[in-house]
Each structure stands twice: as structure tokens, then as C-alpha cells.
Amino acid sequence: MNPIFAEAPTTIFETMSRLAGQHNAINLGQGFPDDPGPQDVREKAAEAVISGWNQYPPMMGLPELRQAVAAHYRRFHNLDLDPDTEVMITSGATEALAGALLALIEPGDEVVLFQPMYDAYLPLVRRAGGVPKFVTLRPPHWRIDEDALKAVFTDKTRAVIFNNPLNPTATVFPREDLELLGRYLEKFNAIAICDEVWEHVLFDGLQHQPLIGLPGLRERCVKIGSAGKIFSLTGWKVGFVCAAPQILKVLGKAHQYITFTTPPNLQAAVAYGLAKDDAYFLGMRRDLQAARDRFTVGLSSAGIAVLPSKATYFLNIDLAPIANDIDDAAFCLRMVEEAKVAAIPVSAFYAEDHVRSVVRFCFAKTTDKLDGAVERLAAFMKRG
Numbered sequence: 001m002n003p004i005f006a007e008a009p010t011t012i013f014e015t016m017s018r019l020a021g022q023h024n025a026i027n028l029g030q031g032f033p034d035d036p037g038p039q040d041v042r043e044k045a046a047e048a049v050i051s052g053w054n055q056y057p058p059m060m061g062l063p064e065l066r067q068a069v070a071a072h073y074r075r076f077h078n079l080d081l082d083p084d085t086e087v088m089i090t091s092g093a094t095e096a097l098a099g100a101l102l103a104l105i106e107p108g109d110e111v112v113l114f115q116p117m118y119d120a121y122l123p124l125v126r127r128a129g130g131v132p133k134f135v136t137l138r139p140p141h142w143r144i145d146e147d148a149l150k151a152v153f154t155d156k157t158r159a160v161i162f163n164n165p166l167n168p169t170a171t172v173f174p175r176e177d178l179e180l181l182g183r184y185l186e187k188f189n190a191i192a193i194c195d196e197v198w199e200h201v202l203f204d205g206l207q208h209q210p211l212i213g214l215p216g217l218r219e220r221c222v223k224i225g226s227a228g229k230i231f232s233l234t235g236w237k238v239g240f241v242c243a244a245p246q247i248l249k250v251l252g253k254a255h256q257y258i259t260f261t262t263p264p265n266l267q268a269a270v271a272y273g274l275a276k277d278d279a280y281f282l283g284m285r286r287d288l289q290a291a292r293d294r295f296t297v298g299l300s301s302a303g304i305a306v307l308p309s310k311a312t313y314f315l316n317i318d319l320a321p322i323a324n325d326i327d328d329a330a331f332c333l334r335m336v337e338e339a340k341v342a343a344i345p346v347s348a349f350y351a352e353d354h355v356r357s358v359v360r361f362c363f364a365k366t367t368d369k370l371d372g373a374v375e376r377l378a379a380f381m382k383r384g
């Protein structure tokens with residue numbers, strides 16, 4: 001069997017969720033919200049199952065959804081996308097990532113990855129025959145620096161996977177970093193696979209800037225989004241891929257042999273949801289920001305060092321002030337067993353040069369859970 005999968009561990013998300021169940025812990029590990037998602041969007045999906053078309057939808061996605069995606073990105077990000085030639089619907093961002101890698105790289109091509117990286121990237125790159133080249137980002141700023149890019153870009157670089165806002169660090173790259181990356185894409189004739197699933201989950205008034213919207217990068221980017229994060233419906237797995245026509249044509253060929261299509265009722269409901277007024281999107285941010293603030297205040301008053309969270313459902317704590325040689329994975333195991341709170345060790349998102357002092361918590365949870373977790377963690381830290 002292929003060793004990339006045969007020898008792969010179970011994902012850290014499954015592992016920590018299983019441990020949370022075993023120890024009856026509050027699960028702040030795997031990133032999914034307690035919020036059930038907007039009722040009207042869910043009703044649309046239900047209605048579409050009962051009265052809609054339940055046979056194969058068009059391979060590139062329902063026309064109404066492709067139009068809704070283009071209109072949505074025009075409204076929020078000032079992008080000008082042709083729904084017929086530049087937008088495709090996939091079964092989640094994960095399918096979009098897999099398809100993009102299969103379609104864009106040939107065995108031996110180099111792919112630049114920024115660590116910490118979402119867990120699916122590396123096995124998918126390897127299975128597509130890509131050779132990973134890592135750029136290591138470090139707390140507390142997790143910024144890209146030019147020397148690091150200089151060290152990994154070569155004339156074999158074909159693609160970069162660029163996740164912004166970044167899971168697990170909960171940061172948003174400043175425009176300066178996007179421009180720096182853009183210069184390297186141009187210089188080395190490479191393509192960025194932009195994982196922007198967190199594009200709507202930004203706080204403190206920050207606005208998302210898609211890389212594809214920067215001057216000169218329109219033909220160098222594959223932009224990937226996901227309804228899961230926009231509507232707090234992570235199980236829905238409806239992804240959006242936007243790219244210039246000549247790129248999207250090839251991505252469509254990969255998609256037609258992977259899933260071919262995506263459930264039509266969910267597509268119809270997402271098309272409806274993307275057209276919701278600004279108040280919905282702002283309200284979602286406001287509620288999540290309030291949860292972030294509540295959890296941050298709680299942890300800080302328990303003497304725990306919290307790293308700034310500017311986006312995503314996550315915030316990180318820094319264990320470095322507790323001890324120099326701390327190991328985040330061991331810490332998370334003890335925490336789930338003794339404090340009965342599950343989190344994710346950020347070292348799981350590195351392939352080499354691991355940062356081992358940072359632990360990720362999901363705050364998209366009820367206030368009872370957040371307050372309960374703070375109480376348990378405060379007592380746990382006091383015991384030492």
C-alpha cells in the first residue's frame with residue numbers, strides 16, 4: 001500500500017476529539033462551532049431536498065451558486081470574476097486543494113509550504129509527487145521574511161500553498177507580506193494555491209485581502225473558499241475555486257475525476273446564503289469576537305499567556321513562559337486527562353523545525369463551555 005497514507009497517523013483533530021470523549025473533557029480541540037448555523041440557510045437546504053432536483057448537478061457547480069460566488073466576491077473583495085469561466089464548486093476546500101495539486105504539479109516539482117500548515121497539505125503534496133520545501137513561521141508574529149523565501153524558491157518551484165488567514169496561528173498576513181510573496185511568485189513563475197477558507201472570520205475590523213486581487217497576480221493564483229466557515233456549517237463541504245480560465249479548465253478536469261460534483265441541495269442553500277445582507281456576516285464576526293474576548297480575558301486572569309488572535313475560531317497560548325523545554329503534545333495529553341480540557345498542540349502542524357511551545361484552543365463555543373474551560377485550566381495551572 002502507498003506509504004504516504006499507510007504510515008500516516010490519524011489526524012490530530014480526530015485524536016484529540018476521541019481523547020476528549022474518553023476523558024469527558026470540554027472539547028476545544030477540533031475546530032467546529034457550537035452555533036448551529038443560520039436557520040434560513042439550513043431551511044433552504046431542507047427545502048431543496050424535498051422539492052428540488054436531487055440528481056447530478058452540473059460538473060462545475062450549479063450556475064446559481066457560481067453566480068452567487070462571483071457576486072459575493074465582488075461585494076466583499078472587489079474581485080471581478082466570470083462565473084462561467086473562473087468559478088468552480090467542489091466538495092469542500094479539501095477537494096479543491098487535492099484537485100489543484102493533482103492538476104498543477106508534476107512529479108519532482110517543488111511546492112513551498114509555510115509551517116505551521118493545515119494537516120492535509122503535506123500528504124496531498126507528496127502523493128501528487130511534489131517535493132515539499134518548508135518556510136518556518138514563528139510566534140508571536142508568524143510573519144514571512146524574505147531570507148526564508150530566498151532559501152526555498154528555486155527554478156523547480158511550481159506552486160506555493162498559502163493559507164491566509166492562517167490556521168492554526170489565528171493571524172492575518174499584512175499586505176506587505178502578500179506583496180513580498182507575489183514578487184517571488186513572479187520571479188520564479190510559480191502559482192499560489194490560496195487557502196482562504198477563513199476569509200470571513202476576521203476580527204477588530206480587519207478586512208481580508210485575497211492574494212488574487214493584488215496587481216499582477218490574477219493569473220498566478222487559485223483562490224479556494226469554503227461555505228463551512230462562512231456559515232458555521234463545517235460538515236457541509238461546499239468549496240469554491242476561483243482562477244483564471246486557462247487554469248480553471250485544468251482544475252475542472254481533476255474535479256471531474258475526483259468527486260465530479262457536490263450535493264445540489266447544499267449548493268442551492270449556499271447560493272442563497274452568500275447573498276445574505278452584510279448584517280449577517282458582520283454579526284457572525286461580532287459574536288465570534290465576543291467569544292474570543294471572553295476566553296482571552298479568562299485565560300489571562302488565570303495567568304496564562306495568550307497570543308493575539310486576529311481571525312479564525314482559534315486562539316493560542318504560549319507555554320514558553322512556563323518552562324523552556326516544554327512539549328506542547330505532552331502538555332495537551334496531560335491537560336485532557338487532568339484538567340479535562342482538549343486542545344491541539346501546534347507542533348502537529350510542522351514537518352520539521354517544530355515550534356513546541358504553542359497550544360491552540362477553539363473558542364467558537366458556548367459561554368458555559370468557555371467559562372468552564374477557564375475554570376478548569378486555572379486550577380490545572382495552579383497545581384502545576
Ligand code: PMP
Nearest residue numbers: 092093094118167195197226228
Ligand atoms: N483549510 C483550512 C486552513 C482549514 O482550516 C480547513 C477546515 N478547518 C480546511 C482547509 C478544510 O475545509 P473544508 O471543510 O471545506 O474541506
Ligand code: GLN
Nearest residue numbers: 013014029030031032167
Ligand atoms: N479544520 C478543522 C480544524 O482546524 C478540523 C478539520 C478536521 O477535523 N479535519 O480544527
